[in-house]
Amino acid sequence: MIEVLGLTKRYGATVAVDDLTFTVEPGRVTGFLGPNGAGKSTTMRMILGLDAPSSGRALVDGRPYRSLDRPLRVVGALLDAGVGHGGRSAYNHLASVAASNDIPRRRVDEVLETTGLSDAARRRVGGFSLGMRQRLGVACALLGDPRVLLLDEPVNGLDPDGIRWIRTLMRDLAAQGRTVFVSSHLMSEMALTADHVIVVGKGRLIVDTDMAEFVRGSSRTDVRVRSPHGAELARLLTAEGATVVTEPDGALAVVGPDFSRVGEIAAAHGLVIHELAVRQASLEEAYLEITDESVEYRGDIAGADTAADDTTRGGTVRKGPRS
Known part of the structure; x- marks a missing residue:
């Protein structure tokens, strides 16, 4: 499992992650949600040892990521689909990563097939579309057949068939008893994929609960x-x-x-x-309701000031759109 214990990250006077504590358990897909600037990516980077916390700890199977001998055999991660030398083929990119962790070469062919990239294996990564790069990033995450997966916005650039594929893949991996931790802004997909949800805002924990319970608890029912x-x-x-x-x-x-x-x-x-x-409120409605005070970057919406003019208050019925 993943354990985040009192995790804090400061950049000067800015607190990106503020005393965050939660556990991501195996056997289910855990969605990691929050507005832009909430600290999700920073948290994932600290779990993977890419950023050092100001205080607190992040553990994978009870150990810091940096202490793992062959980390890709334990943790697979997709944080940036743009990584990889553009002049290398997809096969050579994966082969070099596999060699760094003593992963058998046969796994390269297996993950290329799993991600639908077998026919593009010898093509240079620099010519890949965003969706193909995303699939290559997932292939890299799966390379070590890890028990734990961290995926940051895995559906970016994928077409509808690709979105369905990654959704099915994540649920299948969780059903195998693996820990799947996924960050996304696409609420419709999280509603279909995640069993559990962790919501953060301004670096602090807001909700850590079962997905159905989270939606059911919304006041918009x-x-x-x-x-x-x-x-x-x-x-x-x-x-x-x-x-x-x-x-x-x-x-x-x-x-x-x-x-x-x-x-x-x-x-x-x-x-x-x-x-x-x-x-019942949708996941998007429940999410927007609970994170309303945590949104740092908010644009104006035309007509927002008059949207509530026709709602009912104090027993008076007025015609108007539902908020």
Whole structure:
């Protein structure tokens, strides 16, 4: 496993990572999330011994990375898909890396096949597209058949087929009992791939929990109900303290009463319901909600000041988009 213990990294007066503690366990994919500047890449670099911490420790299987005799046999990492001499072929690049860690040459052919690069093995890396470089970086990470993998933005440059491939690969590796630690800004992919999530902001830990629990805990869960008696139902629901928003298609978004209670209120007053469903927040919504105060670089969004003008407050129903 990976253990991060009180890890701190300062650059002068700037604290990039601030007393960070968490554990990445084997047998599952752990997503590492956070806004730009949150300290994710710096944390990964300290785990790999590329940056020295100001204080604290990062251990892999109970040892600092720098103490590993043949590190690629224990840890495989993709931090920068641009590494590798552009004049070398993909095969020669991997062969040189394999030789540095006493990895059998046959592994080069195996990882080229795994990553779909067999046909491009003799081509120079300098002519590779971003997606091909990304696959080569994954091949390098897999070269030592490691128990632990750290992948920073592994889907960058991949087409839809490549994204599906890397998603399946990460889940298969975790199912084999390996530790898979992956950083990404692509929330839709993390929702499909990760079992566990660690969220950081401004260098500090915000959340370390099961993915389903993280999404389920978002305050954005509501009940969607559609009825030809929408106005009357909204009045009854707000009388019970619910927050109700009328959506563009006329359905009601209800926060407060649970799914069953909304149905009971409608039934008690003889109101017909055409749709009644619980809507769970997406990973993106849960993530944006919990990291809102940790965003350092925020651009203006046109219309943002008026987006909430039509929301319901204090039991008053107004038409408007759901936030």
